[in-house]
Amino acid sequence: MAAFGGKVQDIVVGDLLMRLQAPNSDTRTTRGVRLAYAWLRDRGQFPADAPGTLRHTKNRSGQVSPAELVDRYHLRCQPIRDLIVDYLTERQPTLDYNYLKRLSSMLASQFWGDLEQHHPGINSLHLPTETSAAWKARLATKTVRKKQRDGTIIEISEPRSGTPAVKMAVRAFYLDIAQWALEEPERWGRWAAPIPINEAECSVKKLVSRQKSKSDQRTRERLPVLPALVRVADRRLKEAKARLDALHAAPLGSTFTALGETFTSPKATSRADGQPVAARDARGRRRDLGTEEKRAFWAWATIEILRHTGIRIEELRELSHHSIISYRLPSGEIVPLLQIAPSKTDQERLLLISPELADVLSAVISRVRDATGAVPAIPNYDQHERIWNAPMPLLFQWTVGHESRPIAEMTIRESLNETLEASGITDNSGEPLVFQPHDFRRIFITDAILNGLPPHIAQVIAGHGNINTTMGYTAIYTAEAIEAHRAFIARRRNLRPAEEYRAVTPDEWQEFLAHFERRKLALGECGRAYGTDCIHEHACVRCPVLIVDLHEKPRLVEIRENLKDRIAEAEREGWLGEVEGLSVSLAAAEEKISQLESREEKKKAPVFLGIPHLGELAVRTVDARGGAAVISAEGNEASA
Structure with missing residues (x-):
């Protein structure tokens, strides 16, 4: 107005854009120009097609041809x-x-x-x-x-x-x-x-199968730890609120303690309400307790709403005060419903608001109300469609520099990550477990079907166009397969003698374990069955059930050479009975050595799969009547 003259009502969008793009504009000037634009827009001074805000003008250029x-x-x-x-x-x-x-x-x-x-x-x-x-x-x-x-x-x-x-x-x-x-x-x-x-x-069959397995594994890892994450989010919100309340209660410039931490409040504040939001901790670092409380609240609200509804993150950001409606049942009872705006599948749907979800929505609405008691209507930029939506009383909004803004998707994800970091939850490998907003959707559908919700109802609640998509979100084993397997085991048990299923006594169990301990030999293991005695009087070298280990071949060769020396000694001394017994042991040792050498050669030699003979081939012919017959290579009809 000082440069060009005129009054407030004469300011147009181009004036503010020119001031915003001036080479000498600093951060404070830029913030002031954007705030002035918001005030003038709220007065209705700009045309209807004017952008909702001057923030991120380069990234919000709208659709192109x-x-x-x-x-x-x-x-x-x-x-x-x-x-x-x-x-x-x-x-x-x-x-x-x-x-x-x-x-x-x-x-x-x-x-x-x-x-x-x-x-x-x-x-x-x-x-x-x-x-x-x-x-x-x-x-x-x-x-x-x-x-x-x-x-x-x-x-x-x-x-x-x-x-x-x-x-x-x-x-x-x-x-x-x-x-x-x-x-x-x-x-x-x-x-x-x-x-x-x-x-x-x-x-994409293999790709879908791999993606399904990967998603199921993510859901199985995150479903059991969800209660712990909910508790941490609730605890962080209470602690952040306690620190902020302590700051507001402390006089300016004083030192106060909250949850075992010592802070120093600022000596003055420029806020209109006179309440500071930042303080210095014991190390002199600046802590924005107001921002910490806001991020903790929206992380808690995000987790609670996503786990109770299973909606997408873009649907979460588009929830408004108008989304909460009531429905009268034929019995006369009035139930609250949450109206989800069309997003990915362009299908509008209604979700029943549970008492737990109602508490969360009530806390969100109470937080975003302005001084008049109404939820401010603010424009929201659709990053996917590249258009500005009409002003709506969005629930996920906060005030930044006296301007109400939608909470960005990145801010929601960062707040969620802060809660996960504070929880200390790790995966099977010990690494910090990562939650994405879409994980809550999979957990919601899996938990609902696991607790008896019919899949076609889950499809309607999730807003899927195909029930196969809904079943793809579930990470549970089908009940039919489990019941059929249990019935098979029960039938098999009924066909076997009842005494086989009696309880085993401790002495019997120890005897069973001792049997396998007694089977261990210097040359390998004894292959006799459980409950049978050695019928060869422990003549292990002669025994055909001796399982010789490949690594024990040198020991077996040493036994063979020793048997030859003993046979030579018995022949010199004339011990003919000893010669006969030792010769039987020598023949058994040589046979086992040859078996080991044959096993070694088979392991080293290539495997020949062979070439099929013509007699093994078959062709399929179709006659004029549509019948089929399998004819072997010799021309004989095998089947028809």
Whole structure:
């Protein structure tokens, strides 16, 4: 007003933008301009299409056209560039903006941009076999730079997880053009070409199976520790509130103690309410106790709402005061419901508010009310759709610099991580356990089905379009398999003698263990069955059930040489009976040595699988009547 004249009502959005982008503007000036913009916007001075805030103006530029999305990748072939733009424009009405942006990246960058980079001059969708094969090979892997312990950086190739999605997008691109060429040949006909990707290459069965196993393992690790996390979140909130209350109760400039910690309050405060929010601890460090209490509260509220509802994080941030509605049952009873705005599947749904959830929502509403008792209506920027939503009384909001703002998704995640760090919960390997907001959704569905909720009801509550998606979220073993296995075991027990299932006495158990201890020999182990005695009078070298260890071959060779010396001595002395007995032992020792050598040769020799003979082959023929017969190689009909 001092520079250009005029009054307050003459200020337009451009005036504030010019002041915000001035080269001499500092942080304090920027904060003041943004606050002034918020006040003037609340007065209704700006047009309806004015942005909700001047914060993050560079990151919140709104939606751009398909042509602008494609031109980010600077394609050299103008006809193909125009084709991709026309294709995205044709599909735009049926796609959300987030997927449209991703699709433009897959087609313009990962597909055609890669082809132009490695095959200069390419200008046709009709790709040679070697060109498409090379592109698929490059798409399957990515180069990652990793830093070693010695500080050196190496480049390694890793499989690319998003390969199937890109292949499906390119295959759909070719299929759509082929279909549209039949309907509008003058527009799409010249672009129809053979599809370089077959259906089998787009299979994601193995990828889905691995993802399912990984998700189930995450859920099984986090479900048992959820009560501990809830207790820690509640404790952190109470402790943070106790410290902040102690700060507010202490005189300015004084020293106070809260929960065993000593703090010094500031000598003065510039806040309108006169209550400080920061203090110095015993080490002289500044502690923002107000921010600590706010983050602890929203971490507690996030955990409680997510675990009681199973909603997505974007749905959590869009909860408003209008989301809480009531419904009258036919019996006349009124029940509270939570209305979830359409998000991923564009399906609106209603959730029953439990007493525990009602307490959390009541605490949130009480916290965000303004001086008039109403929840402020604030605009919210949708990062996925790149649009500003109409002002709503959002529940997840807080005041920053006299301005009510939505709580950012990153702030919610950071608050959750702070609670996890304070809990000290670790996984099986001893590493800190990490919770993502989506983990609470999987835990909610798993716990609900585990406690008897029908899967089709869980599907409605979760807002899934397919029940298979809901079952994919569950990390439980199917009850049918468990019951069938238990019935099988019961039937098998009924068929066996009852005395086999009697309780074993301690003496019998010790005898059973001692049997295996007595089987250990110098040359290996005795293979006789439990409950049987040695029938060879412990002549182990002669015994056919002796299991000789490969490592004991030198000992067995030594026994053989000793037997030969004893036989020679007995022959010199004329002990013919001794010669006969020792000769039997010598023959048994030599046989066992030959068995060991044969085992060693088999381990070292390659395994020959053999070649099938023609007589082992069979062919399947189908006659004109539709019947099938299996004919062997000799021409004999085996079956029909």
